[in-house]
Amino acid sequence: xxxxxxxxxSHLGSxxxxxxLEQIHNLIDAKGYARVVDIAQNLSISQASVTxxxxxLDTEGLVVYERYRGVVLxxxxxxxxAAIARRxxxxxxxxxxxxxxxxxxxxxxxxxxxxxxRQTLEVLTLLTEELExxxxxxxxxxxxxxxxS
Amino acid sequence: xxxxxxxxxSHLGSxxxxxxLEQIHNLIDAKGYARVVDIAQNLSISQASVTxxxxxLDTEGLVVYERYRGVVLxxxxxxxxAAIARRxxxxxxxxxxxxxxxxxxxxxxxxxxxxxxRQTLEVLTLLTEELExxxxxxxxxxxxxxxxS
DNA sequence: GCCGATAATTAGCCTGACCTAATTTTCTTT
DNA sequence: AAAGAAAATTAGGTCAGGCTAATTATCGGC
Numbered sequence: 001x002x003x004x005x006x007x008x009x010s011h012l013g014s015x016x017x018x019x020x021l022e023q024i025h026n027l028i029d030a031k032g033y034a035r036v037v038d039i040a041q042n043l044s045i046s047q048a049s050v051t052x053x054x055x056x057l058d059t060e061g062l063v064v065y066e067r068y069r070g071v072v073l074x075x076x077x078x079x080x081x082a083a084i085a086r087r088x089x090x091x092x093x094x095x096x097x098x099x100x101x102x103x104x105x106x107x108x109x110x111x112x113x114x115x116x117x118r119q120t121l122e123v124l125t126l127l128t129e130e131l132e133x134x135x136x137x138x139x140x141x142x143x144x145x146x147x148x149s
Numbered sequence: 150x151x152x153x154x155x156x157x158x159s160h161l162g163s164x165x166x167x168x169x170l171e172q173i174h175n176l177i178d179a180k181g182y183a184r185v186v187d188i189a190q191n192l193s194i195s196q197a198s199v200t201x202x203x204x205x206l207d208t209e210g211l212v213v214y215e216r217y218r219g220v221v222l223x224x225x226x227x228x229x230x231a232a233i234a235r236r237x238x239x240x241x242x243x244x245x246x247x248x249x250x251x252x253x254x255x256x257x258x259x260x261x262x263x264x265x266x267r268q269t270l271e272v273l274t275l276l277t278e279e280l281e282x283x284x285x286x287x288x289x290x291x292x293x294x295x296x297x298s
Numbered sequence: 299g300c301c302g303a304t305a306a307t308t309a310g311c312c313t314g315a316c317c318t319a320a321t322t323t324t325c326t327t328t
Numbered sequence: 329a330a331a332g333a334a335a336a337t338t339a340g341g342t343c344a345g346g347c348t349a350a351t352t353a354t355c356g357g358c
Contacts, residue, residue: 016315037335049316051337056314068323068336098272111264120257122297123247126290127276137286141275148271165345186305198346200307205344217306217353 015114018084019043020053021062024073025081033070087113087121094128097138098145164263167233168192169202170211173222174230182219236262236270243277246287247294 013021023042027034036054040047058065062077073081091109096102116124131138162170172191176183185203189196207214211226222230240258245251265273280287 014314035335036337045315046317047336048318048338053315055337095269095272100268100272104266104268108264108266108269112261115257115260115264117253117257119249119253120244122294123244123249126294126297130286130290137279141279145271145275148275163344184305185307194345195347196306197308197348202345204307 013080013114016053017057017060017062018080018114020050020057021073021077021081022084022088024063024071025078025085028073035070084113087116090121090125090128091116093132094124097128097131098142162229162263165202166206166209166211167229167263169199169206170222170226170230171233171237173212173220174227174234177222184219233262236265239270239274239277240265242281243273246277246280247291 020039020043023039024034027038027042031038036047036050040050043050054063054065054071057063057071057077061074062080064072064074088109091113092105095105095108100108131141169188169192172188173183176187176191180187185196185199189199192199203212203214203220206212206220206226210223211229213221213223237258240262241254244254244257280290
């Protein structure tokens with residue numbers, strides 16, 4: 001039997017790859033460019049690892065890479081980066097809305113964000129929006145939550 | 150700068166380890182014992198890989214392993230296995246409740262379940278229960294969901 | 299009780315994603 | 329414009345968690 005161990009989203013992205021694209025996307029969004037040193041910092045990994053991965057991303061057509069010059073997202077890369085950032089944002093709003101401690105929110109979001117399909121994202125977005133608008137419901141749920149602990 | 154790349158849940162479980170313990174837990178729950186061949190089947194990996202991992206789980210004190218005899222969970226192992234099964238169950242109920250297609254639910258749940266803290270699990274459980282009881286709300290949300298697509 | 303079928307294990311590999319150390323290029327300051 | 333600092337790259341590892349092929353153990357039917 002061939003390897004299998006399902007790759008989930010067709011093929012375009014191990015968690016690692018998405019982490020890089022998300023950071024590159026965020027950095028470009030915030031500063032207009034993405035330096036290796038900043039990506040490394042944000043992901044808490046070495047610059048060498050970032051260089052390696054960027055080369056890989058280039059061969060996969062997700063970024064354009066030129067030695068010692070910066071890195072730019074291709075249209076494909078931009079899509080992936082933007083998508084993961086959107087999932088990050090929704091998850092964060094949902095969990096933070098319940099008052100979970102920020103560190104926990106961050107860790108859980110980082111872990112979960114790579115595994116959310118378009119359909120699930122829609123459900124979670126819907127839920128998040130409903131809770132943000134329906135303050136009565138939110139209050140009620142928070143009360144129940146407090147009791148559980 | 151030191152390695153870091155956070156390990157998230159203190160240390161007791163890479164995603165892989167949790168997958169194994171979940172399967173072992175489920176098999177014991179269902180059939181009273183867990184054979185290597187079944188674990189391999191359920192995880193879609195080779196028997197050899199299962200044997201390797203079981204040995205590792207034994208040295209880490211999560212299962213008791215004896216060559217050619219079955220594998221049994223220790224108390225620690227049982228806890229981890231049960232916890233991950235619980236997360237699996239809640240996530241599945243939540244997503245399936247919205248009518249997402251079963252394959253998607255399964256894939257997303259498999260991906261997300263390893264990254265959910267106790268606190269987040271409580272939030273999701275609460276949400277799931279609320280939606281299961283409050284059929285009006287559920288109907289309303291499903292209607293909105295249908296519109297989005 | 300023996301034998302073939304099934305299950306489990308071992309041995310030896312491979313790949314992805316990380317690391318450190320050493321090197322090269324670029325930037326900044328004087 | 330040259331030197332020192334900072335950033336980027338290369339070279340060469342490590343480790344986890346998969347794999348196949350070969351071997352050994354256990355089990356079920358005759």
